Amino acid sequence: MKIRVIGNSEAVQGFALVGIQGEITATADEANAAIDHALAMENIGIVLITEDAAVLIQARIDQLKFQSEIPLVVVIPAPNPVSSKQESLNEIIERAIGIKF
Template identity: 35%
Template sequence: MKFYTLSDNVDTLMGMRLAGIEGEVIHTADEVLASLRRVMADPSIGIVLMTEKLINTCPNIIYRYKLTQKRPLIVEVPDRHGEGDVSQTIEKYVSEAIGIKL
């Protein structure tokens, strides 16, 4: 299974490519949804790395994918432009998944 990166900036994508991970740069919610549909249909992709900014373009849809799809695993990666706290994002995701505020 492969990793795949969906990034909102070239810097993050270049860093991932240096690690041998392919991907693409996208910016709008429509591009995010189209790319996710394509990636979800590819059986060779096991993990999708997405930047914080892209996840924030359509968080409800992405969290629905995370909660209902077995494959691929969608992982939020911080980038140099990110402002959020990844631990808060994980806390929110777990709280939504199990229905208990941590």
């Protein structure tokens, strides 16, 4: 199983440095298309989506979190956080998969 990242250019390019592919999105249409593309890929086990991209399609993200087992959809903090409460990426992944790093 592979990981795919969706979101702003900083996050996608950062994850690309460690070999994780993704799609840069700036609009709701782009985010929806990126989610559709990730869901169509059979080898994707986790989809990381930046908070700024997730707020554009929040209803769909919520639906995927509750209805989809694979891939696991995880919202990660953006470089410029949208919310005032910000968890670390490790905390989010630990909570999502239930394994402490």
